[in-house]
Structures are given as C-alpha cells and as structure tokens.
Amino acid sequence: MKKRSVLxxxxxxxxxxxxxxxxxxxxxxxxxxxxxxxNPVTRVLGRTGAEVTTLGxxxxxxxxxxxxxVVPTEIIIKAVNLGLTYFDTSNVYGRSQLNYGxxxxxxxxxxGQANYxxxxxxxxxxxxxxxxxxxxGSRPDMRGSTNGPRGSTAVDDLRRSLSQLFGDGKGDYxxxxxxxxxxxxxxxxxxxxxxxxxxxxxxxxxRIGALPALVDYxxxxxxxxxxxxxxxxxxxxxxxxxxxxxxxxxCIQRDDRGIIDTLLxxxxxxxxxxxxxxxxxxxxxxxxGLGIIGMKVFADGAMYTKPAHWTRGPRExxxxxxxxxxxSEPLIQYSLSIPGLTTSIIGTGHIDTxxxxxxxxxNFAASQITGPLDRGRIREIEQLAARAKNGxxxxxxxxxxxxxxxxxAAILQDVEGDERIxxxxxxxxxAGDEPIDHYAIQRDGVNVAKVAHRPQTTQAPFAFEERVSDxxxxxxxVVAVDATGRTAGSDELxxxxxx
Numbered sequence: 001m002k003k004r005s006v007l008x009x010x011x012x013x014x015x016x017x018x019x020x021x022x023x024x025x026x027x028x029x030x031x032x033x034x035x036x037x038x039n040p041v042t043r044v045l046g047r048t049g050a051e052v053t054t055l056g057x058x059x060x061x062x063x064x065x066x067x068x069x070v071v072p073t074e075i076i077i078k079a080v081n082l083g084l085t086y087f088d089t090s091n092v093y094g095r096s097q098l099n100y101g102x103x104x105x106x107x108x109x110x111x112g113q114a115n116y117x118x119x120x121x122x123x124x125x126x127x128x129x130x131x132x133x134x135x136x137g138s139r140p141d142m143r144g145s146t147n148g149p150r151g152s153t154a155v156d157d158l159r160r161s162l163s164q165l166f167g168d169g170k171g172d173y174x175x176x177x178x179x180x181x182x183x184x185x186x187x188x189x190x191x192x193x194x195x196x197x198x199x200x201x202x203x204x205x206x207r208i209g210a211l212p213a214l215v216d217y218x219x220x221x222x223x224x225x226x227x228x229x230x231x232x233x234x235x236x237x238x239x240x241x242x243x244x245x246x247x248x249x250x251c252i253q254r255d256d257r258g259i260i261d262t263l264l265x266x267x268x269x270x271x272x273x274x275x276x277x278x279x280x281x282x283x284x285x286x287x288x289g290l291g292i293i294g295m296k297v298f299a300d301g302a303m304y305t306k307p308a309h310w311t312r313g314p315r316e317x318x319x320x321x322x323x324x325x326x327x328s329e330p331l332i333q334y335s336l337s338i339p340g341l342t343t344s345i346i347g348t349g350h351i352d353t354x355x356x357x358x359x360x361x362x363n364f365a366a367s368q369i370t371g372p373l374d375r376g377r378i379r380e381i382e383q384l385a386a387r388a389k390n391g392x393x394x395x396x397x398x399x400x401x402x403x404x405x406x407x408x409a410a411i412l413q414d415v416e417g418d419e420r421i422x423x424x425x426x427x428x429x430x431a432g433d434e435p436i437d438h439y440a441i442q443r444d445g446v447n448v449a450k451v452a453h454r455p456q457t458t459q460a461p462f463a464f465e466e467r468v469s470d471x472x473x474x475x476x477x478v479v480a481v482d483a484t485g486r487t488a489g490s491d492e493l494x495x496x497x498x499x
Contacts, residue, residue: 036082036355036361036365037082037083037364037365037368040053040054040083040084040085040364040368041053041054041367041368041369041370042054042085043342043343044291044342045086045125045262045291045293045342045343046261046262046289046290046291046292046342047258047261047289047290047291048180048181048235048236048261048262048291050125050180050291051085052085052086052125052342052343053083053084053085053086053343053364053367054336054342054343054344054367054368054369055084055086055332055343055344055345055346055363055364055366055367056084056085056086056087056088056293056343056344056345056346057075057076057079057084057086057087057088057345057346057347057348057360058088058295058345058346058347058348059087059088059089059090059093059096059097059100059345059347060093060096060300060311060347061301061317061318061347061348061349062075062314062317062319062347062348062349062350063075063076063089063093063095063096063099063100063347063348064093064094064095064096064311064347065094065311065313065314065316065317066095066099066314067314067315067317067319067349068314070349070350072095072099072103073099073102073103073106074351075348075351075360076099076100076103076104076107077103077106077107078351078360079348079360080103080107080109080124082360082361082364083364084364085123085124085125086124086125086127086293086343086345087100087124087125087126087127088127088293088295088345089126089127089128089129089161089165090128090129090130090131090185091128091129091130091131091157091160091161092129092131092185097128097160097161097164097165098164098169100126100164100165101164101165101166101167101169104165104166107120108120109121109124110165110166110174111166111174111175111176111177112166112167112174112176118176124180125180125181126165126179126180126181127179127180127181127182127183127238127262127264127293128158128161128165128179128181128182128183129182129183129184129185129240130154130157130158130182130183130184130185130210131157131184131185131186132152132153132154132156132157132210133154133184133192133195133196133209133210134153134154134195134198134207134208134209134210135153135154135155135199135208135209135210135212135213135214135224135226136153136199136206136207136208136213136224136226137206137207137208138207139195139207141191142191142192142195153213153226154184154210154213154214155213155217155226155227158179158182158214158217158233158234159171159173161179161182162177162178162179162233165177165179177233178232178233178234178235179233179234179235180235180236181234181235181236181237181238181261181262182214182217182234182236182237182238183237183238183239183240183262183264184196184210184211184214184237184238184239184240185239185240185264186240186241186242187239187240187241187244187247187248187251188241188242188243188244188247189244189247190247190250192247193247193250193251193254195207195209195210196209196210196211196251197209197211197212197254198212199212199213199224200212200215200257203223203224203225208224208226211237211259212224213226213227214234214237215237215259216230217231217232217233217234218232218233218234218235218236218237219232220232236261236262237259237260237261237262238260238261238262238263238264238290238291238293239251239252239260239262239263239264240263240264240265240295241264241265241266241281242265242266242295242296242396242397243266243275243396243397243398244275244398245275245276245277245280245281245430246280246430248263248265248277248281248285249280249281249284249428249456252281252284252285252288252290252457253284253456253457253458253459254459256458256459260290261290261291262290262291262292262293263281263282263285263290263291263292263293264292264293264294264295264345265277265281265282265285265292265293265294265295266294266295266296266394266396266397267282267294267295267296267297267335267338267341267344268294268296268297268298268299268303268331268334268335268385268393268394269330269331269334269335269381269382269384269385269386270299270303270382270385270386270388270391270393270394271394271397272382272433273386273391273394273400273433274394274397274398274399274400275397275398275399275400275401275430276400276431276432276433277397278338279431279432279433279434279435279436280430280431282338282339282340282341283339283340283435283455284455284456284457285340286339286340286455287454287455287457288455288457291342292340292341292342293341293342293343293344293345294335294336294338294341294343294344294345295344295345296394296396297331297332297335297344297346298318298328298331298346299388299393299394299395299396300347300396301316301317301318301349302388302389302393302394302395303326303331303385303388303389303393304318304320304322304323304326304388305318305320306318308389308392308393308394308395309395310395310396317347317349318349319349319350319359320350320359321356321357321358321359321362322362325387326384326385326387326388328362328363328366329362329366330380330381330384331381331385332344332346332363332366332367333366333369333373333381334373334378334381334382334385336367336369337369337372337373337378339372344367346363348360348363400432400433401430401432402432402486402488403429403430403431403432403434403436403480403482403486403487403488404429404430404432404480404488405429405478405479405480405488405489405490405491406426406427406428406429406439406462406478406479406480406488406489406490407426407427407428407429407430408425408426408427408461409424409425409426409477409478409490409491409493410424410425410426410493411423411424411476411493411494411495412425413495413496413498415498418469419467419468419469420467420468420469420471420498421465421466421467421468422465422466422467422468422474422476422495423463423464423465424441424463424464424465424476424478424493425461425462425463425464426439426461426462426478426490427456427461427462428453428455428456428462429453429480429488431482432482432486434482434483434484434486435453435482435483436453436480436481436482436483437452437453437481437482437483438450438451438452438453438481439451439453439462439464439478439479439480439481440478440479440481440487441464441466441476441477441478441479442476442477442478442479442489443474443475443476444474444475445475448466449464449466451464453480464478468495471497471498471499472497473494473495473496473497474494474495475492475493475494475495476492476493476494476495477489477490477491477492477493478490478493
C-alpha cells in the first residue's frame with residue numbers, strides 16, 4: 001500500500017504553524033461519510049525509525065469491554081484492512097490481547113500458523129504494556145508493582161503478551177514471536193520511577209526493576225539472569241502516563257543510556273485545563289528524540305456519553321461517531337497537531353458497513369493531516385472541548401497548577417584575583433497553561449541576564465555564570481517567565497561578601 005510519509009521536526013512543525021493549516025481543515029468539521037483513505041499519511045515514530053499511520057487502534061473500548069452484540073476480532077481485522085499500522089494493547093486490558101491473537105491468526109500475522117506472512121507482520125507496529133514495576137523482587141508499598149496475577153513480574157507480563165498475541169494463550173509462543181514495543185505503563189509517582197530503574201547498574205541487586213529486564217529481552221542478553229535463553233522478544237521499550245508530567249519528565253531525564261524510545265501520554269483539547277503535558281513532558285520527549293503516541297483523545301469517552309471515571313464495563317463504551325455539539329474530527333486534529341506527536345491511539349466501540357456510522361473509518365479519515373493547526377483554530381477547539389462536562393473530563397490528569405519557580409536553584413562563587421565568578425544552577429520550572437519562554441537572572445532585585453528556556457532532557461541543570469568585580473554581598477534569584485510574561489521566582493540566593 002502506497003503511503004504519504006510525513007516527518008516534521010519540531011522546528012519545521014512550528015515554522016509551518018499558521019501558514020499551511022491542515023489537510024482537512026478547510027471545512028470546520030468532518031463531513032460524515034468522508035471518502036475512504038486510499039493513501040494513508042504516516043509519520044516516523046521518533047528514533048524507532050518506524051513509519052506508522054497517524055491513527056492507531058487503541059486496545060480498550062470494545063476490545064476490552066465487549067458488548068454482547070460486538071465481535072471484537074472484526075474491529076481488528078477491519079483496522080488492518082483499512083491500512084492502520086499502529087496497534088495498541090496491554091496485559092491489563094482484559095481479553096484485549098486474546099482478541100488480537102484470534103484476529104492475527106485469521107490475518108496471517110501469527111508465526112507458526114500455516115497462513116503466516118512475515119512481510120505482512122513487518123508492516124504493523126504492535127505495542128503492549130506492563131503495569132508491573134519489578135522483574136525480580138518487589139516492595140509492598142509500590143502501587144502498581146503487583147498489577148497482575150499474584151507474584152507475577154514484568155517478564156511474566158512480556159511472556160503473557162507473546163502467548164496471548166501469537167501463541168496458545170496459556171504460556172507457549174512460537175520462536176518468531178515478538179512485540180515491536182513493550183511499555184512500562186501508567187507511571188504516576190517518583191517512587192515508581194525509582195522502582196523501574198532498580199538494578200540497571202547492578203544486575204546482582206536483590207530487586208530488579210522492569211527496565212533492566214526488558215533491556216535483556218530487547219538485546220538478547222542475560223545481564224539480569226532473567227533471560228537465560230537470551231531471547232530477543234522486544235524491538236523497543238517505552239513508558240506511559242496519564243496524570244503527572246513531572247514524573248514522566250524525571251523518568252526520561254534519568255535515562256542516560258537512550259533505553260526509552262517512546263512516550264505514550266494522555267493528550268486532548270482539555271489538556272491545558274490541567275497540569276498539562278503539551279508544555280511539559282512532550283517537549284522533553286521530543287527534544288530527546290522519543291516517538292510520542294497520544295491517548296485519551298476523547299478523554300476515554302468522557303467528552304461524550306461516558307461519565308468522567310475509569311470505564312466500568314461494556315455499557316459505558318461509546319458507540320457513536322462524535323456528537324453534533326462536539327464533532328470528533330477537531331479533537332483528533334488537535335492531538336495530532338501537537339509538535340512531536342506521531343500518532344494517536346483511539347479505542348473503537350463500533351464499526352459499521354455504513355461509513356458515516358463507523359467510528360473506525362471516520363476517525364481514520366479525520367487523522368489524515370499533514371501539518372499543524374494555526375493558533376486560532378487550536379484555541380477554538382479548546383473552547384469547544386471545554387463545553388463537555390464544563391471541562392471536567394480528564395479525571396486521569398492532575399489538577400492545573402500555575403507556572404512553577406525554577407527548581408533546586410543554587411549558587412556558588414569562586415574568587416580569582418580581584419574578581420568573583422558567580423555560578424547559578426537550577427532545574428526546569430514546570431509550565432502552567434502556556435509554555436516557558438526564558439529565565440531571568442536577578443541581582444539585588446534587578447534583571448541582569450536572560451537565559452533561554454529549553455527542554456531539560458538530562459539531569460544536568462541549567463547554568464548561568466557571571467564575573468562580579470566588587471566584594472560586597474548580593475542577593476540573586478532565578479525567575480521563570482512564560483510566553484505571556486507571567487513569572488515565578490526562586491527563593492533568594494544570598495551571595496556572601498568576601499574580605
């Protein structure tokens with residue numbers, strides 16, 4: 001299938017904002033019954049190098065909570081036949097992986113089956129997830145570290161995925177089975193970041209986090225002792241999160257070996273009403289070259305008929321295409337217009353032979369955009385989305401916070417002859433509803449310098465240095481300044497006089 005490949009750098013994406021708009025943006029909303037997508041747009045998923053469609057099939061909705069009149073395998077088969085290439089599932093999504101396994105056997109995507117087509121398998125990008133934080137050992141206070149069968153580990157989850165997706169569903173899987181991406185899912189707390197990194201520098205540690213074990217299954221090594229057959233079952237490793245950009249930023253910044261290739265993150269048109277991701281973790285991930293996958297485009301259905309809480313069963317699955325008051329097309333375009341985003345995964349509740357009633361076909365048509373929305377259109381969509389439940393849709397996301405001061409600000413000085421060298425360091429501020437523009441350096445209440453903000457991709461802090469010719473005491477501050485001019489300053493940093 002011929003595809004249009006679109007790879008926009010963050011700089012290129014921002015440069016075109018307001019100039020070209022999006023391919024489907026001439027009309028205000030998606031025209032129900034839009035023509036089939038014959039030549040799907042693709043984007044490169046960061047440093048994975050994989051080209052994927054701008055819509056991915058989410059692993060929840062009717063694949064997890066299946067209404068009695070829905071055949072979930074038909075959704076998967078239709079998605080493959082339409083030309084989608086990114087497919088999402090998880091160990092915590094009920095029968096989702098088993099439904100994929102049944103569909104893959106029908107489609108010739110399951111190794112070991114008589115109808116298996118290796119080339120066809122190479123054309124899809126399959127992602128699964130684990131919510132278990134450890135591969136060996138555990139901590140009783142670690143929420144999420146035992147989210148699976150009792151005593152199971154992250155490695156057990158990987159094996160379960162392989163078996164349910166490609167094997168007998170009971171533990172066995174063929175030697176050719178692999179997933180393109182295994183993600184450590186739903187990181188919410190700094191302690192969870194600590195947990196998944198445990199053992200990365202000490203394979204003999206009592207506890208081994210999910211990350212070093214997954215590296216073994218990516219590289220075909222056995223440094224942790226948890227991959228004795230030296231299997232290579234993973235192509236890439238990723239992380240995901242819904243609620244806390246600071247937690248996800250910390251996880252990415254701590255990765256000084258380039259292990260993490262992707263970020264799956266909640267992003268929709270109500271994002272800026274919360275502690276938002278588009279001005280915090282997404283720029284960090286983009287600057288580090290990660291492929292970024294959006295989720296919760298419709299707030300897990302809360303933009304429409306579903307209550308704003310985690311789905312509780314088949315009756316809460318949304319099975320209609322948008323709503324006259326809030327069409328689905330602009331919400332999809334919004335997420336795909338965020339700089340750095342490659343694809344958005346959307347769960348499907350209903351497919352239909354009539355195109356205008358088929359969620360999958362309508363969402364796929366809406367995702368065919370090749371550039372960013374202009375700022376005016378973005379604000380228009382945000383105002384539209386905020387009408388849904390008065391903007392209180394993102395139950396999975398932390399409450400809004402204003403621009404934060406620079407973190408961990410510190411001061412040092414050295415004396416060289418008649419001059420002092422003053423060094424200030426700090427870690428990134430967290431953005432409010434607008435991006436951070438720069439940091440102002442104040443001495444004795446007066447701005448003396450300006451340091452441009454950039455996404456902090458490592459644990460190395462920002463730094464500023466100046467030479468001071470006097471020997472008097474001074475007071476310094478580092479002040480974060482956002483795009484609208486709002487400010488948030490650090491505590492004063494006293495510089496002592498020298499004799």
